[in-house]
Amino acid sequence: MTERHNAFFTDIAEATRLTQAGRLGEATALIQRSLGGANLSAEGARPTDASPAPHGTPRLEGPATRLDPEVDAAQATLIPERLRENIDHVMQGLRSLVPSLNGLTGGGQQAPGPNGTEPDGVASEGGQFVERSFSNAAGARDYKLFIPSPRSGPRPLLVMLHGCSQSPEDFAAGTRMNTLAEEEGVYVAYPRQTSRANAQKCWNWFEPGDQGREMGEAGIVAGLVRAICAEHSIDRSRIYIAGLSAGGAAAANIARAYPDLFAGLGVHSGLAAGCARDLSSALSAMRVGAPGAAEPGGAAGFGAGAVTQKLRVPTIVFHGEGDGTVHPRNADAVLAQAGIEALTPRQEGGINGRHSYTRTRYADDAGRIQVEAWSVQGAGHAWCGGSSAGSYTDPNGPDASRAMLDFFLSHSLTGGQG
Structure with missing residues (x-):
């Protein structure tokens, strides 16, 4: 199997995990990228937390920027209509394949240790x-x-x-x-x-x-x-x-x-x-x-x-x-x-x-x-x-x-x- 195919199936497995977790906006964006469509705006992406600080560092910090509410529906407006139809079709297939893909995603319910x-x-x-x-x-x-x-x-x-x-x-x-x-x-x-x-x-x-x-x-x-x-x-x-x-x-x-x-x-x-x-x-x-x-x-x-x-x-x-x-x-x-x-x-x-x-x-x-x-x-x-x-x-x-x-x-x- 080619490297491109491996990457595609890795993306599909991750999209399955996100779908199981109810994070359809992120799953949609991942599939969209994997299919080679137009990039989504980075504003719709969920931020990734920084790595935990070492135990020896101070634990109390002052106020920081608040997390704004995220709306998956807003991301949909950034996807061309024809591509969105293709993504919707793939997402429907993913939902039906969730049980069989559990082995690829570790069940899709928790982060790996x-x-x-x-x-x-x-x-x-x-x-x-x-x-x-x-x-x-x-x-x-x-x-x-x-x-x-x-x-x-x-x-x-x-x-x-x-x-x-x-x-x-x-x-x-x-x-x-x-x-x-x-x-x-x-x-x-x-x-x-x-x-x-x-x-x-x-x-x-x-x-x-x-x-x-x-x-x-x-x-x-x-x-x-x-x-x-x-x-x-x-x-x-x-x-x-x-x-x-x-x-x-x-x-x-x-x-x-x-x-x-x-x-x-x-x-x-x-x-x-x-x-x-x-x-x-x-x-x-x-x-x-x-x-x-x-x-x-x-x-x-x-x-x-x-x-x-x-x-x-x-x-x-x-x-x-x-x-x-x-x-x-x-x-x-x-x-x-x-x-x-x-x-x-x-x-x-x-x-x-x-x-x-x-x-x-x-x-x-x-x-x-x-x-x-x-x-x-x-x-x-x-x-x-x-x-x-x-x-x-x-x-x-x-x-x-x-x-x-x-x-x-x-x-x-x-x-x-x-």
Whole structure:
């Protein structure tokens, strides 16, 4: 087979993968180029993220250019009519050939791992891990969605926000959340932060415009959740959000802004909602701990012990006592926002791997656990009990993914704790 033929079939395989992921505009552009037609304008192309920064580089960056919503339909106007008819014909054929071409594309549902293999823990037998895109008035983001094997009745949904320099694929592999989600029949959405939105792909948790309801990244994630609910059979009383580091801080912002949408919050190595209003206050909170939280965009709430607005969502917190990136005092600020002063603590300890830990559960007057805190001795800035297949993980210590999922599934918006 000639080199030209090899290239053509490679392009067809990639177009198949893009088609499966719902990215028809990109698939169309690829086929158009492969057929030798006129080039599309580069403005319609989706930007490629920069490679993740080395672990030793600073993770917090200031505001960057926002990602504009992408509209596949706009690309179609750039393709001559006759060529577009040919492309449409090829695309119809691709859709019918998807099952037989899966072997060429690795299933077309997830990014390949090292040496062309899939990251360990990204996909589970019986489930699917697919690429999706979302846009609304607040902005646009791609995301990966884990769809569990079919179950009867509406299913829970968990949103997972990755840390700086990470990706949905990396975060899924490191937390192994998809494996647990398949066991429990839970959908998991992994929104993708881009280098266009933040140079290090951090969620902009320290920006007032991304902290409030229907604002910036908080509004994008909430809209993304609503879109998933409209497309899939989701139990809207059992929607949860969790994140690591910058993703944990963003999750706290979003849960505080949408207590009517989320039935549970998980913050791993993160910070309290609204604890920073700019880069300077963010760096200070990361270095010495955030004393409290302010209203989005406000200047108050940064005095010692000030917590001006409570989290009204059941909350679970994980933090390593040896975390040198986000000070462990930030876990105390999240717990203060969760209202532990009005709850009764029940403390226990244990050893898992090389790490000992203290687990404190906080119950209300009816005995229902509303807040849970895990303090892990010897752990640093990493997801506890995670897999080495992903970045920022510590295979030793208690399994944060299992603990979070168990905590979440015991709560719902309508029934309290189950």
